[in-house]
Amino acid sequence: MAEDTSRKRKVRGRKIRGDREQKKRRRARKELARKASRNGNHDEAGTAATSESTGDEGGGHLESPETVAPEPFVETDAVESLRERITGWLAADQPVHLIGPTGCGKTALALSAAAARGRPVVHINGDEAVDTATLVGTYAGGERYEERDEFVSGVSKKTQIVRDRWVDNPLSAAVREGATLVYNEFSRSDPAAHNVLLSVFEEGVLERPGKRGRDRTIDVHPEFRAILTSNDAEYAGVHRQQDALLDRVVGVHVGHYDAETEREIVRTHVDVADTRDDAEPSDSGDPNNDERGALDPEAIGTVVETTRTLREELPFVVGTRAAITAANGIAVFGTQAGAESAQQQTDGGQVSLDDELLADVFTDVLGPKLAGTEIDDVSTLRERITDTL
Structure with missing residues (x-):
């Protein structure tokens, strides 16, 4: 019970804010470097x-x-x-x-x-x-x-x-x-x-x-x-x-990486929840993240485990990129589900994760791969994903 409450509580904190700020700084530095390169600057090798x-x-x-x-x-x-x-x-x-x-x-x-x-x-x-x-x-x-x-x-x-x-x-x-x-x-x-x-x-x-x-x-x-x-x-x-x-x-x-590496890759591409008891609320004010929550390590592990299982069960490639896309989708749709139950919708809100949400998200992510496979339509794909879950 304690673990379930911890997973569904509001996911905010200093770590989330810090991760977002670091990502912004990295993007800004890379954009400056691109502009300098386009302007004809000299490279490191002279x-x-x-x-x-x-x-x-x-x-x-x-x-x-x-x-x-x-x-x-x-x-x-x-x-x-x-x-x-x-x-x-x-x-x-x-x-x-x-x-x-x-x-x-x-x-x-x-x-x-x-x-x-x-x-x-x-x-x-x-x-x-x-x-x-x-x-x-x-x-x-x-x-x-x-x-x-x-x-x-x-x-x-x-x-x-x-x-x-x-x-x-x-x-x-x-x-x-x-x-x-x-x-x-x-x-x-x-x-x-x-x-x-x-x-x-x-x-x-x-x-x-x-x-x-x-x-x-x-x-x-x-x-x-x-x-x-x-x-x-x-x-x-x-x-x-x-x-x-x-x-x-x-x-x-190059094949698909081990489970530990895939979890780490997904973690670096999504906002990660600060699960400490003394986590402080985040007030980053980023309008682009108003409807996106953060995933705790357990949710990330579930996404990766599902991806790796579907990779073995489905007749097409289910890559690590699919796990990243699914995790980002769950960060949005899971937050909406959590907010509806709590009568609120705020930045870094609750992420509610269940098998139905996983089936919906993975069906959307993998749907474009159906052409030329033995799976007839999207409904059949969802059934296969549900059975796997």
Whole structure:
């Protein structure tokens, strides 16, 4: 009885207020860093954000390690072990290919490993529209110059010169400046677009098709590294890449984390209740959180346990991202249920958690995954979730 009362009481306190303020400060710092990067500031390694030596443009692709480092980021033993494998292979000058199911945290892991190197980072996303020019660069219009010759007194001669303007794209910027390339959803791009990577990984030279003259190639900076991420081969929209390229990378398989890590990941993405008896009311005044409560560790554990059980029972991937989304939904809908019973609706209110609420929330979260599965409709999905609970 005492535990039930503690779980359903008003969840406010100094810890909630502190967590929210820390999140705001982190977001503000990252936004400032992004603005500085867009304005062409120099990165930590001392490389300029534009390629002045060649007149090419492309420095806007470079980001500082502090900007791309994921926040919040959980660092349990399991996560640290995976990241050490990635950074170890990078130190051995090997491109790393992270492979695993959707929602298991591949992108966050890749960005964290890239940030740990302390080098500038170039982050791109793959899709069907990506081709060689998208990666390397292309000519984008022309630049017109006018020269005046007044060598002979009283005679003025004008000459107009039109020069094609080349614009570097992410891969060119990364190899030139020694950045860490994070190529997310790598296998969603057409394999033909990745032919340029063969010479980069093998000979240390980037060929820029379409570029004319002596600048057609770029020598790869010795600090350049690449981290690729892909879903498993059976996912829709995934292309099998050429064996010649896969033979030049090492594959690190990323699965779903252990229960402890998943609980910690969910905890960092939701407001956590201060369950101490001396907790003080929060008066943060944040209008965006008026209808969101906080979850105590027991509720977070229930969400994660439900996610892990459904992962085994349902015919599609139920990732950690689904647990985060469900927890945030419960923080809203559970607060509303608690407020109705208490005749009030306030910031950080009561969170009421039961099987019916869990079934409703997980049905909404997992409903979009039904297409092409053995589950006919949403009502059948809810029945399966209810049976599992």
